[in-house]
Amino acid sequence: MNRLEGHKRILVSWYSYAQYIPPFRLSDIQVTLGPKSFPNQSVGPLDGFSPPGRFDLMPVLESLALPTEYDAVVVASDASGTNQPLNLAAFDCPKVLFVGDTHHLDAPIRKLISYAKECAFDFILCGFNRQHLHWFIEAGFQNVAWLPGLVPNLSRPFLKNRRQEVCFFGQSGKYHPRRNHLLTEIDRLKAFPLVILQGQPEMSADRYASSAVSLNCSLNGDLNLRVFEILAAGGCLLTDRLSPQAGLELLLKEGKDYIGYDSVEECIEQSRFLLKHEDIALAISRAGYELFNSQMRPEQRARQLLDWVFHGRLDPRFRVTDFPRPRIGDRPTLTDRIQLYERLQELHRSKLSPTVLFTDDVPDIHVLDALDLRHLRMTLAYDDQNGIPSKPAEISQRCRTIRHRDLPNTVWDCVVTRDGKMPRELRPLQ
Numbered sequence: 431m432n433r434l435e436g437h438k439r440i441l442v443s444w445y446s447y448a449q450y451i452p453p454f455r456l457s458d459i460q461v462t463l464g465p466k467s468f469p470n471q472s473v474g475p476l477d478g479f480s481p482p483g484r485f486d487l488m489p490v491l492e493s494l495a496l497p498t499e500y501d502a503v504v505v506a507s508d509a510s511g512t513n514q515p516l517n518l519a520a521f522d523c524p525k526v527l528f529v530g531d532t533h534h535l536d537a538p539i540r541k542l543i544s545y546a547k548e549c550a551f552d553f554i555l556c557g558f559n560r561q562h563l564h565w566f567i568e569a570g571f572q573n574v575a576w577l578p579g580l581v582p583n584l585s586r587p588f589l590k591n592r593r594q595e596v597c598f599f600g601q602s603g604k605y606h607p608r609r610n611h612l613l614t615e616i617d618r619l620k621a622f623p624l625v626i627l628q629g630q631p632e633m634s635a636d637r638y639a640s641s642a643v644s645l646n647c648s649l650n651g652d653l654n655l656r657v658f659e660i661l662a663a664g665g666c667l668l669t670d671r672l673s674p675q676a677g678l679e680l681l682l683k684e685g686k687d688y689i690g691y692d693s694v695e696e697c698i699e700q701s702r703f704l705l706k707h708e709d710i711a712l713a714i715s716r717a718g719y720e721l722f723n724s725q726m727r728p729e730q731r732a733r734q735l736l737d738w739v740f741h742g743r744l745d746p747r748f749r750v751t752d753f754p755r756p757r758i759g760d761r762p763t764l765t766d767r768i769q770l771y772e773r774l775q776e777l778h779r780s781k782l783s784p785t786v787l788f789t790d791d792v793p794d795i796h797v798l799d800a801l802d803l804r805h806l807r808m809t810l811a812y813d814d815q816n817g818i819p820s821k822p823a824e825i826s827q828r829c830r831t832i833r834h835r836d837l838p839n840t841v842w843d844c845v846v847t848r849d850g851k852m853p854r855e856l857r858p859l860q
Contacts, residue, residue: 438501438736441521443487445506445513445530448475449630451655452582456504456732461496465512480515487515502739506530507545509538518549524739527551528580532562533650534605534779539768543569553739557581558652561675561802564753568764575738575748576677578653579722580731583662584635588719590712595623596668596701597641599634600656602626607780608670608805609647612694621698622705631659638665642711643704645697646670650779651804653678661687661722666715668700675802680747681726687718754798757822762793770846771799777844778803784843787811788829791848797825811837 437459444453444464452475453462462475465482473479478494480487491498503521507513508530518525527546532538539562546554546566553573554566560576567574602610616624624645627637638644644665646656653676660667667688672678684690689704691697704711738744756762777784785807788797800806801824809830810821832840 438740439497439499441491441497441500441503443480443503443505443513443515444476445508445510447471452631453506454580454582454728454732456736461491461500463490463494463496467512480513482512484511484514484516486517488517488520490515502526502736504528505549505551507542508532509535509541511541514545516549518551524552525549526553526555526735526739529554529556529562529566530558531652532556532559533652533775537769537772539565539772540765542566543768546571555580555735558654560653560677560750561651561673563750565764565768567750567753573738574750575744576750577731577735577748578677578681579658579726580728580735581655581658582728583655583658583722584631585723586635586639586663588664588716589639592640592642592708592712593623594705594708595625595641596643596645596705597625597627597637597665598645598647599627599629599637599659601628606647606649608782609649611782612647612697615694616698616701619698622701634659635663638663642666642708643668643701645701648672650775651676651802657682657688658722658726661718661726664715664719666704666711667718668697668704670697671804673802673804675752682718682721687714687721689714754795754801756793756795760793762795767795767799770796774800774803774806774844774846778806781843783807785809785841786844786846787832787840787842789845789847792846793848794822794825796846797829798822801825801828809842 438457440457440460442453442456442460442462444462447467448464461477463478463480464476466479478496480490488498500521500523502524503518504526505515506528529542532542543566554571556563556576557578557580563574563576598613602613613626638660644660644667646660646667646669648654648670651672653672657667657669669688669690671690671692682688689700691700774786783805787809789811790813800808808828809832811832811834813834
């Protein structure tokens, strides 16, 4: 086709409440559908409501008197199953799956892979969890990419005069134990002026622009939208460090574009430093703001997406090659690997620093899969210490070791064995 990318006929089937996470804009003749999440929800910015859950997309378009011919169909979906249009083979064009949250909910990775296979998507795209894209590659998908920051963000004029406070926008309820712990401890210690708010995106952008420090804490090791919302508004980003596989370090330089922390204590220390050194906080704010505007604006990401889909061109940063590969020999099935990983990931979400013991009969690939769960405290049990040097370097560098004879009466949050049975010398966590 000889249309300019901005004039491609794009159908976007959105998955979230549009006022909470706005659908991305890929074309000036785009059609956008999404489920009605609340009874009093207005259609805008959608062009029409689609049924929640699984539905045949073509008759829905026809019932809404919307076009049925497109140059590309882009479906955003996650493990909640809120948006799963079917019969995509009825559209004679590339089909793109935008993978939503895979870092929580029930069996999130397996559900999205199953849906992607069922609908035979041509392209798999992810913005939040780069560390999970290798599962799609291993499941057989050829065109897999990471495009962070694709969702629209609100820009603000850069402000020099700012409130001497740390602001936080977002939820911190039962689904966010790590975030809730962080905010509760900061509030309890009265370490510095902390403002916790919820509201519309416009309100959060205004506050990021006018506060000395803007605090973020991921739900479960994900590169969340708040990172880009803070940068777009010119805030000074203070965020938890993520695993290398998550990709934060591929986008931003710590100490220049943002400040990182690993613990409550370090978060407090970094906040106090930034509040005391206004010039440094402002320099970090400006560096992140300028980097966002030069490289990460949503319209830039949209062009990169369309350039990939229609011309096969993609920045190497957005391809994923650094993923674990099974060693020759004992190879668990991909389904077994993902199932174990999802259980460990949920443990990683629900506890601050969970302890995990891998017995010496567990294939190395299970340990390698779990390395992107930054807060897991992993230990390898061995009867023969001579087996340790043969482990991949990534495992030896990350994991502690313990001899079998030292295991009696030890307590672990999780024990991983080859057959799933608890060794007799261990006792379960009370």
